[in-house]
Amino acid sequence: MSSDPGTIDEVVRHPTARTVRLRLCPASGRVRLTVPRRAGMAAAIAWANGKRDWIAEQRARLPAAVPLAGGTILRVADRDLLIVREEGRRRAVVLDGDRLLVAGPADTVARRVEAWLKRAALDLLTAETAEFAAKAEVVVAAVKVGDPLGRWGSCAASGTIRYSWRLLLSPGRVRRATVAHEVAHRVHMNHGPAFHALTAALLGEDPAPARSWLRDHGAALHRIGRV
Numbered sequence: 001m002s003s004d005p006g007t008i009d010e011v012v013r014h015p016t017a018r019t020v021r022l023r024l025c026p027a028s029g030r031v032r033l034t035v036p037r038r039a040g041m042a043a044a045i046a047w048a049n050g051k052r053d054w055i056a057e058q059r060a061r062l063p064a065a066v067p068l069a070g071g072t073i074l075r076v077a078d079r080d081l082l083i084v085r086e087e088g089r090r091r092a093v094v095l096d097g098d099r100l101l102v103a104g105p106a107d108t109v110a111r112r113v114e115a116w117l118k119r120a121a122l123d124l125l126t127a128e129t130a131e132f133a134a135k136a137e138v139v140v141a142a143v144k145v146g147d148p149l150g151r152w153g154s155c156a157a158s159g160t161i162r163y164s165w166r167l168l169l170s171p172g173r174v175r176r177a178t179v180a181h182e183v184a185h186r187v188h189m190n191h192g193p194a195f196h197a198l199t200a201a202l203l204g205e206d207p208a209p210a211r212s213w214l215r216d217h218g219a220a221l222h223r224i225g226r227v
């Protein structure tokens with residue numbers, strides 16, 4: 001993020017956009033100005049410059065970014081993990097009790113911690129998906145993790161379930177409710193009453209509080225590792 005909170009970070013010409021628009025990316029905090037193919041660039045930029053107060057206000061509302069760096073405490077699967085920088089050249093990130101030890105070059109720490117978290121997310125989500133799939137008596141073809149902005153999980157007709165790795169940073173109940181939701185889609189490819197009943201039965205509790213937790217705190221999860 002730039003130091004001037006009213007700054008526009010990117011200007012893109014868009015072939016099919018119909019109007020000039022400004023958008024703040026909730027993950028990166030970057031502001032993009034989209035200009036339709038035939039619109040005047042200078043006029044679009046002048047318009048956007050008139051919105052600097054609005055941009056600054058939107059940025060100020062973003063949850064704080066959390067660096068994946070030494071000294072940061074992350075809430076990971078219901079436990080606090082402290083990232084600790086160590087001397088030496090070891091490339092592997094090592095979990096030692098409640099500490100995540102990271103040696104090696106400083107400029108690769110964030111990337112390696114994120115890779116470790118993604119791996120941990122995949123392991124945990126794979127195990128929980130298998131647990132719920134056995135309960136529901138369905139087959140899940142594959143489990144994958146990614147970093148989508150708009151959704152926490154998705155289930156393809158092919159049987160592949162994809163999750164946001166950031167679910168690892170949410171409370172366990174929230175994560176498990178998301179897994180139960182996606183596994184229930186292996187039975188019902190809709191959000192009808194039978195689907196909701198199955199999700200609650202798999203989970204053993206009402207998943208609604210988990211959904212609302214993600215609505216309230218999801219933006220903050222997207223700010224982790226974004227510095």
Ligand SMILES: [Zn+2]
Binds near residue numbers: 181185190191
């Ligand atoms: Zn769904």
